[in-house]
Amino acid sequence: MTADRIDAAWADPKLANVIYHDWEASTYDHKWSISYDDRCIDYARDIFDEAVGGEPFETVESALEVGGGTGFFLLNLMQSGVAKRGTITDISAGMVAQAVHNGQALGLDVTGNVADVEFMPFDDGQFDLVVGHAFLHHIPDVDVALREIIRILKPGGRFVICGEPTRKGDFVARRLSHATWWAARRVATLPGVPSSWARSPEELEQSSREAALEAIVDLHTFDPDRLAAACMRAGAVDVRTATQELTAAWFGWPVRTFEAAVRPGALGWGWASFAYRTWQRLNALDRVVLSRVVPADVFYNVSVTGVRP
Ligand SMILES: C[S@@+](CC[C@H](N)C(=O)[O-])C[C@H]1O[C@@H](n2cnc3c(N)ncnc32)[C@H](O)[C@@H]1O
Structure with a gap:
């Protein structure tokens, strides 16, 4: 990636998203420990079911994912029986290519479209279900994105958006991550650190250029009540929110940041299983325990669901 293009991205959040996520596409599943087996099928289905309030969800014909990345959410939901056909959209062509590759490898009926969620290239009322995971915080105009999602749903169709950062949860997780990245970079330069384990300072420096764009691709954090209000303003009914992960996020963010700072595979299976x-x-x-006593908006992730009337 040329330095000029990266410089231009600092003034253009959408270009920043394309560059940052194209750069991440081939290593994304590894970085986020994404798999397409029972572990991630259960995780995706659990947060989906929790978002829709635990009601039984009958398999639909057609589902679309917005900001789908490598397909983590929709591909695993399809494997759990949520939909028969899937369309994965993303503003990053690199991500769409990876998602289609992943879907085909799983034998799923999946197509991909490079599309900006603010301008969806689909007619009104085409899909039974629209899902999204960890994408809405990247979108400049959240109200426009929500209107587009509701527009392409069939009447009675549902959207389910999970994994968005809450305002308070993100505040803590981000500080923990930055501290871990800072420490990992310092450790890499210490004498005696095995070269097979740590990335070189040059490697870290180079990935830091693209990684720095994270500061502009992450545009929003959400207050659950305001997010629900935005969905209703966009035309949705039966809107509900849920939040997840408190101590799990305090642990998970530094672990993922640390894993990104060392050579892929260096930590081995024992570490992965412990983490x-x-x-x-x-x-x-x-x-089971903390959700009863800690206010919902302190948790890290918020999910929101609603229906097109
Ligand atoms: C944090 S990743 C999440 C990917 C995937 N949903 C997951 O959970 O693994 C956010 C994704 O949103 C995409 N994105 C950012 N801005 C977008 C936009 N305006 N329209 C569509 N997708 C966008 C990015 O390219 C990226 O793949």
């Missing part, structure tokens, strides 16, 4: 089991335990603590 996942710890995250699972903390997530259970958050759901």
Whole structure:
């Protein structure tokens, strides 16, 4: 990627999103420990079911994902039986190509479209279900995006958006991540650190140029009540929100940042298994115990769902 194009992206959040996510596309699944097996199928289905309030959800014919990245959410939801046909859209061509590749490898009926959620290239009322995960905080005009999502739904169709950062949750997670990245960079320069383990300072410096764009691709955090109000303003009914992950996010963010700072594969299976089991335990603590006593807007993730009347 040329330095000029990266410089231009500092004044253009959409170009920044394209560059940042094209850059991430081929390593994205590894960075975020995304898989297409029971672990992520269950995770995706659990947050979907929690968003829709635990009501049984009958398989629909056609679902579309906005800001779908490599397909983590829709591909795993399709494997859990949510939809028969899927369309994955994203503003990054690199992400769409990776999502279609992943879908085909799983034998799913999936197509991909490079599309900006603010200008969806679809007729009104085409889809039974629109889903999204961790994308809305990148969109300059959230109200326009929500109107587009509702416009392309059939009457009675539902949207389910999960994994968006809450204002308070993000404040804490971001500081923990920055501290971890700072520490990992310092450790990489210490004498005696095995070269097979740490990325070189040059490698870290180079990825830092694109990684720095994170400061402009992350545009919003959400207050759950305001997010629900925005969905209603956009025309949705039966809107509800839910929040997840408190201590799990405090653990997960630094772990993912640390993993990104070392050579891929250097930490091995033992580390991956420790990190996942710890995250699972903390997530259970958050759901079963802390959700009863801690205010909902302090949790890291917010989900929102609603229906086109
Ligand atoms: C954090 S990633 C999440 C990807 C995927 N949904 C997941 O959960 O793994 C956010 C995605 O939103 C996409 N995106 C950003 N701005 C967009 C826009 N205006 N329209 C459509 N997609 C966009 C990015 O390219 C990126 O793939």
